[in-house]
Amino acid sequence: VAILVDERSRVLVQGLEGREGAHHVERMLAAGTRVVAGVQPGKAGEDIQNVPIFDTVFDAVAQTAADVWLAFVPARFAKTAALEAADAGVRLLVLATQGIPVRDAVELVAELDRYGMDEMRRRGLGQRSGNGRRAGFERPVARNASERVPRVRLVGPGSPGLVTPGRCHVGFMAADMFRAGRVGVVSRSGTLTCEIAARLTRAGIGQSTCIGLGGDPVCGLGFVECLELFEADEQTDAVMLVGEIGGDDEQRAAYAAEQMTKPVVAYVAGFAAPPAKRLGHAGAIVSGGAGTAGAKAEAFAAAGIVVARRPDEIPGLVAAALSARAAGDGALGPA
Amino acid sequence: MRHMDLFEWQGKRLLESVGIPVPRGAVVHNVAEAAQVAAAVGFPVVVKAQVLAEGRGKAGGVRVAGGRREIDAVAGHIMGLQIGGHAVRSLLIEELLRVRQEIYLAVTLDRCERRPLLLLSGDGGTALEEVVQRRPEALLTVPLDPLLDPTVAVHDGAMHAVTRIAETSGQGAGLREALLDLATQVYRLYRDRDATLVELSPLALVDDDASGGQGRRVAGRHSGPSLRHTDGAPLRLLALDVKVSIDGNALFRQRDLAAWRSDEDDRERRARNAQVSYVTLDGDIGVIGSGAGLAMSTVDAIAAAGGRAANFCDIGGGARAEQIAAALHVVATDPRVRVLLINVFAGIADGLEVARGLVAGLGRLDAARAAAEAALPIAQAHLAGREVADGAGEMARPPIVVRLDGSNATSGRRLLLTERPEVATVETPLEAVERVVALARKSLVDTLPPVLSADA
Numbered sequence: 001v002a003i004l005v006d007e008r009s010r011v012l013v014q015g016l017e018g019r020e021g022a023h024h025v026e027r028m029l030a031a032g033t034r035v036v037a038g039v040q041p042g043k044a045g046e047d048i049q050n051v052p053i054f055d056t057v058f059d060a061v062a063q064t065a066a067d068v069w070l071a072f073v074p075a076r077f078a079k080t081a082a083l084e085a086a087d088a089g090v091r092l093l094v095l096a097t098q099g100i101p102v103r104d105a106v107e108l109v110a111e112l113d114r115y116g117m118d119e120m121r122r123r124g125l126g127q128r129s130g131n132g133r134r135a136g137f138e139r140p141v142a143r144n145a146s147e148r149v150p151r152v153r154l155v156g157p158g159s160p161g162l163v164t165p166g167r168c169h170v171g172f173m174a175a176d177m178f179r180a181g182r183v184g185v186v187s188r189s190g191t192l193t194c195e196i197a198a199r200l201t202r203a204g205i206g207q208s209t210c211i212g213l214g215g216d217p218v219c220g221l222g223f224v225e226c227l228e229l230f231e232a233d234e235q236t237d238a239v240m241l242v243g244e245i246g247g248d249d250e251q252r253a254a255y256a257a258e259q260m261t262k263p264v265v266a267y268v269a270g271f272a273a274p275p276a277k278r279l280g281h282a283g284a285i286v287s288g289g290a291g292t293a294g295a296k297a298e299a300f301a302a303a304g305i306v307v308a309r310r311p312d313e314i315p316g317l318v319a320a321a322l323s324a325r326a327a328g329d330g331a332l333g334p335a
Numbered sequence: 336m337r338h339m340d341l342f343e344w345q346g347k348r349l350l351e352s353v354g355i356p357v358p359r360g361a362v363v364h365n366v367a368e369a370a371q372v373a374a375a376v377g378f379p380v381v382v383k384a385q386v387l388a389e390g391r392g393k394a395g396g397v398r399v400a401g402g403r404r405e406i407d408a409v410a411g412h413i414m415g416l417q418i419g420g421h422a423v424r425s426l427l428i429e430e431l432l433r434v435r436q437e438i439y440l441a442v443t444l445d446r447c448e449r450r451p452l453l454l455l456s457g458d459g460g461t462a463l464e465e466v467v468q469r470r471p472e473a474l475l476t477v478p479l480d481p482l483l484d485p486t487v488a489v490h491d492g493a494m495h496a497v498t499r500i501a502e503t504s505g506q507g508a509g510l511r512e513a514l515l516d517l518a519t520q521v522y523r524l525y526r527d528r529d530a531t532l533v534e535l536s537p538l539a540l541v542d543d544d545a546s547g548g549q550g551r552r553v554a555g556r557h558s559g560p561s562l563r564h565t566d567g568a569p570l571r572l573l574a575l576d577v578k579v580s581i582d583g584n585a586l587f588r589q590r591d592l593a594a595w596r597s598d599e600d601d602r603e604r605r606a607r608n609a610q611v612s613y614v615t616l617d618g619d620i621g622v623i624g625s626g627a628g629l630a631m632s633t634v635d636a637i638a639a640a641g642g643r644a645a646n647f648c649d650i651g652g653g654a655r656a657e658q659i660a661a662a663l664h665v666v667a668t669d670p671r672v673r674v675l676l677i678n679v680f681a682g683i684a685d686g687l688e689v690a691r692g693l694v695a696g697l698g699r700l701d702a703a704r705a706a707a708e709a710a711l712p713i714a715q716a717h718l719a720g721r722e723v724a725d726g727a728g729e730m731a732r733p734p735i736v737v738r739l740d741g742s743n744a745t746s747g748r749r750l751l752l753t754e755r756p757e758v759a760t761v762e763t764p765l766e767a768v769e770r771v772v773a774l775a776r777k778s779l780v781d782t783l784p785p786v787l788s789a790d791a
Contacts, residue, residue, distance in 0.1 A: 189628020194682020
C-alpha cells in the first residue's frame with residue numbers, strides 16, 4: 001500500500017500556472033500520477049495538459065473527488081488556501097510554498113489539529129497523553145496509525161512533495177531519481193531527499209514512499225507520524241530519516257524509532273553550522289540546546305539508531321540494515 | 336528568511352504603541368544630541384549602547400552620567416566601543432530609576448510545540464539562564480492557544496503563573512492584575528507585529544516618584560489595587576530593557592518595521608534582494624548549494640575534510656538561472672573566497688537548465704569584471720594578490736569547482752565542459768570537496784612569503 005499516496009490518489013493542483021506549472025503537471029502525469037483537477041480562479045473550463053481547471057477547490061473536489069491537494073500558492077495566501085482545501089474535504093494537503101510567515105504556519109497547524117481532534121472525539125478515539133514536555137500540552141493522541149485516518153494531514157509548508165515511485169508523484173521531484181522498493185525515506189530537506197533517493201536507487205535499493213516534510217520552523221507532518229506510518233506499512237522494510245538543525249523533531253523521532261520493529265538509519269545535516277545568532281534568553285531556555293546537529297545525532301545514537309556521517313555512506317548502511325532484518329528481524333542480526 | 340532583530344529603542348517604541356510603559360528618554364546618534372536629550376530628561380541619566388549583541392553591560396555599554404560634565408565623556412566613550420563585533424552607532428539616553436524588583440516576561444515561538452509560549456520569572460536579572468538551570472521552578476511557562484484572542488489566551492493560561500509571581504514578591508492582587516494586563520499586551524504585540532520574540536528583561540518594579548509617575552498605568556487600563564513597596568513607597572511597573580525579533584517572512588505586512596532593517600552586511604542584503612539565502616561564515620571556501628540541506632551538508636563535508644567554508648549560500652532546489660547568477664555575484668566577488676564550490680543536485684530542476692544558468696551567471700560575472708577593468712585601469716595596475724577591496728574583487732575570480740548530478744546531469748556537465756573548460760566539473764560531492772580543500776590550501780601557500788611556502 002505504501003504510505004499517504006498511491007495509484008488511487010486523486011491529485012488536485014493549485015497555483016501551478018503558466019509554462020512552468022504545465023511542465024510540472026506534465027511530469028507528474030508522465031510518472032503515472034492521477035492529476036484530476038487544477039484550480040485557477042477565473043479559468044474554469046480551461047485545462048492544463050488536458051487536466052480540467054476549476055474556479056474553486058470546492059468545485060474541483062465536488063466534481064472530481066480529488067483527495068490530495070498540492071499547492072504552490074503565494075506565501076501570503078497559503079494559510080487561507082490550505083484551510084479552504086481542508087473545508088472542501090481534502091484530507092492530505094501538500095503545501096510547497098516557501099517563506100510562509102510563522103504566525104500563519106502556527107495558526108494553520110492549530111486549525112488542522114482541531115479538525116483531527118473533533119473527528120477523533122466524534123469517533124471516541126484517542127487518549128489523553130503526557131507526550132508534551134510541559135504541562136498544558138495534552139491533546140488526544142491516536143494509539144496507532146490506523147486511528148488517525150480521518151485527520152487532515154499537512155505536509156509542509158516548503159515541501160518538495162511526496163513520491164511513491166511508479167505509482168504517484170506529488171510535487172516537484174524528478175521521477176528518474178526514484179525506483180519502487182521497500183525503503184521509506186522521510187526528510188526535512190528538499191534536494192537532499194532527491195539526492196539520497198537517487199543514491200539508494202543507484203545502489204539498487206528501491207523506495208516505498210519518499211516524503212519531503214519541508215524545512216520551516218513550523219511544519220505539519222513530522223518524523224514521528226511518518227515513522228508510525230512506515231512501521232504499519234507492509235511494503236516498507238526500513239526507513240531512511242534525513243534531519244536538519246533546529247527544533248527537536250529528530251529527538252522525538254529517535255524515541256519513536258527505538259520503539260519500532262523496523263530498522264531506521266539517520267543522517268543529520270548542519271554539523272558545521274554556526275550557532276544561531278539569537279537575541280535574549282528565551283530561545284536558549286525553550287530549546288535547551290536541542291537544535292544542534294550534534295544533539296540530534298547523539299539522540300539517535302543513544303536510541304541505537306545508526307547515523308550516517310556523510311550522504312555517500314547512506315546506501316551501505318541502509319543495505320546493511322535491510323540484510324540484518326532479513327537475517328532475523330534485526331534482533332538476531334549481526335551486532 | 337531569517338528573523339529581523341530590533342534595537343532596544345525600536346522595541347521600546349513598539350511597547351509604547353500598545354501602552355506598555357518604558358523609561359522616559361530618546362535615541363541619539365552623537366555626543367551633542369546626547370547632552371541635549373540628557374538635559375531634557377534630567378540628570379542622572381542612563382546611557383545605553385544600541386547594538387544587536389549580547390553582553391552589552393559587561394562590555395561597558397551601559398553607564399550612568401550624573402551631570403552635564405559627565406555626559407560628554409560617557410557618551411563619547413560608549414560611541415567608540417565595539418560590542419560583540421558591532422560598532423556602537425547610536426545611544427539610548429534614559430532617566431535613571433530606582434529598581435526594587437526585576438521580573439522576566441517574554442513571549443516566543445516554541446517551535447517544538449508549534450505555538451507561542453509565555454515565559455515568566457520573578458528573577459529578572461541577566462543571569463536568568465543560570466538561575467533556570469539551577470532552579471527550573473524559577474521559570475513559569477504558559478503555552479498560548481494561537482487560535483484564541485490574546486486576552487482570552489493569556490487569562491486562560493497565565494492566572495496561576497502571575498499569581499505565584501505576585502505572591503512571592505509580596506505584592507498580591509495589584510501585581511497579579513498588572514502582570515495579566517501586561518502579558519496580554521505583550522502577546523498582542525507579538526501576534527499583531529509578527530514577532531518571534533518579545534522579551535522584557537527586565538520588567539521592573541520601580542519607585543513611583545513624581546518625576547516618572549505621571550499617573551501612567553500598566554497597559555493604560557489597569558485600575559486594580561496599587562503597587563507598594565514594603566516601606567510604603569508607591570511602585571510602578573515598566574520595561575527597562577526589551578528584545579524584539581520580527582519574522583523576516585512577514586515583513587510584507589509589517590512595512591513600517593521593514594524600514595528598520597539594519598542587521599545585515601552588504602552581501603547579505605544583495606543576496607536577500609535576489610531571494611538567495613546567504614549567511615557569512617569565517618572560512619575561505621565559497622559554497623553555493625541547491626537547497627538548504629544540501630548546502631549545509633556541503634559545509635559539513637568541507638569541515639570534515641579540514642577546510643572552512645566562507646559562507647552558506649542556498650539558491651533553492653529549483654536552482655533558477657537568475658538565482659545562480661545572483662549567488663555567483665555575491666560569493667565569487669567576496670575577497671575572502673579563495674575557491675568556490677557549487678554543489679547542485681538537479682532533483683527538482685533539470686541538470687541541463689542548471690548548467691545553462693551557470694554559464695549565463697559566469698558570463699554576467701565576466702561582463703561585470705570587464706566593465707570594472709575598463710573603468711579602473713589604475714586600480715588594476717595596483718592589484719596585488721587577493722588582498723583587495725570589495726570593488727576590485729570583481730576582477731579576480733576565484734577558481735570554481737562544480738558538482739552537478741541528478742536529472743539530465745550528464746548533458747549539463749557536457750555543456751559546462753564545452754562552454755566553460757576552465758571550471759572543474761565533477762560528479763560526486765566527495766570529489767568536489769577534496770578538490771576545493773586542496774585548492775584553498777594551495778592558494779593559501781601561494782600567498783605566503785617564499786620562505787614559508789618552501790617549508791610547506
